Amino acid sequence: MISNLLNTLIGTSLYCYFQLSASPFTVFIDSRNPILVSLFRSSAMAKDPVRVLVTGAAGQIGYALVPMIARGIMLGPDQPVILHMLDIPPAAEALNGVKMELVDAAFPLLKGVIATTDVVEACTGVNVAVMVGGFPRKEGMERKDVMSKNVSIYKSQASALEKHAAANCKVLVVANPANTNALILKEYAPSIPEKNITCLTRLDHNRALGQISEKLNVQVSDVKNVIIWGNHSSTQYPDVTHATVTTPAGEKSVPELVKDDEWLKSGFISTVQQRGAAIIKARKLSSALSAASSACDHIRDWVCGTPEGTWVSMGTVPAGLIYSFPVTCRNGEWTIVQGENFSIFPVVFPLMSSQGRS
């Protein structure tokens, strides 16, 4: 608490400090508070802009994501950003329209926008890359067809990132099949440190938190430490063994409060696994705002750190495969949560099924 207050007074970690309160902080602040305003101004002036690349930016998820980035939801209310948006030539006009809307919104943190179909221009100097672009699976397509189309996309983007991105560029792959696309990227960009290539399982993580909060009728912000093991696909496994709910009487174990192991091992898992399909059925479009929001959560926690006592799920590469683990983040690095009494069931089961699949 004291060191956090000190940080706040110095003004360098204001955003991260607010993050400890588990409240996503936004770009503005009550302008009637002169101390905070001047702290903000001085820290805003002190920071160089971070370059954030979004591929597939002309699509649905991109459209939800770019205003979140420009408003400071991804990197904090005192972090200026320069947005690089990449898409394919048929989407160039639409991408230009997105750029126009970005500038029309007069976001104070947005210091520049590049909208391009040129992968080299897009990747140049980039500090954070969110890969939303990919070839989606269409009806009647075999899995291997989807994969071969994505291999060529991720191979060329890997090359460009490796040659032109800033050192220590952090990469988040969102486009499905996310784990596989991230693996391809890693293969063809060997000089990008393995630990810097991740894929998104935060959406499933947040969906699991949401399901628990609904079941127990508590606020979702009081639920934490679910784990998403494995692959963002229908074999992924949401595990609540170590999840807790913050109650006035302290932290309570989720399995104990739910008192329904049957549901936790079946209904709960299949609801989270099939949530994407449920949303497509309702909206006639796939999830965009929740995907974008969880991409922001993933990057923000990675860069600014996870709150004390809380872990999140990230698809990472500790042993040559991209696999989702529970991690904590500090000083821009993730660490797999160790030393917990995790059963091997969640680790072994999906691995077995993924071998069967390829």
Added chain:
Amino acid sequence: MFRYIWSFVDVEKDPLVVLVTGAAGQVGYALVPMIAGGSMLGPDQPIILHMLDIEPAAEILKGVKMELLDGAFPLLKGVIATTNVIEACKGVDIAIMLGGFPRRKGDSKDLIFRNVGIYKAQASALEQHADSNCKVLVVANPANTNALILKEFAPSIPDENITSLTRLDHNRALNQISENLNVHVGDVKNVIIWGNHSSYVYPDANHATVDIGAGLKPVRELIADDQWLNTEFITNVQQRGQAIIKSRRLSSAFSTASAACDHMRDWILGTPKGTWVSMGVYSDGSYGIQPGLIYSFPVTCEKGEWLIVQGLKIDEFAREKMDAVAKELMEEKAVAYSCLH
């Protein structure tokens, strides 16, 4: 800082109930995560969202509610997704009206006719069920006239609580100036949008300034091109919506949503010192504009109230433009009233 200190004293703010009508549409989809994420009312203000749309959109609305839950937004304390206008309006503190009949090819009379019925019904429900100090922002076009209908049929909602959105044009105007001068948009302020969000909108840079580091300089002086300011600048802002439709094949959604957040945030939390913004508000005769219209003026905001900036010099050119848009609004008002009587 607030959260940590407050958590010791255990004082969390009561949630504010925010209604979004037409929430299943494009602008709604961009707006609801902004509200849930704290961009509209601040990082320490919990929210309960009420989303309203018509029956054909009920499934889609349900999908949006699912996604909001999946967003695990800490500030979002509840979501109601409904097609029932009374349920939607109950206890509402802030109402953002996105819902309305979209413009089809044809004249704007048609647009007015279609929307009068909607805004009459929603006015009733708001008056009877919303909080007595509910603040309303009308976005759906024709915004000013829809807001006027709302005001007519919700007489117990204070006049000053019903506004329309011209912040999008305001932000677009700031951007046009920043691009022309190659400065950052955050350094430009105090443009004025007079009148109506329509093809007659008049963006006025006469009192706008740029922060050049060594103080504030008038935009007129820095641009040194009155010709551009009186022609292209104006038409760029007027036609920007069309330009975006041309590129995206869809109308502006997130920039509209963002402007709605800016409008509400500044209204409730206050404008920064020395800065004004543009809001469509109930005219009181200021600047020689006919009272009884919803007309966009330069305003400052403090303690949840807006105040028209008075005493700005209006030159002949501006006068003409301001009167032209007032005339357009009076015509729209007449058309709207003719459908009602």
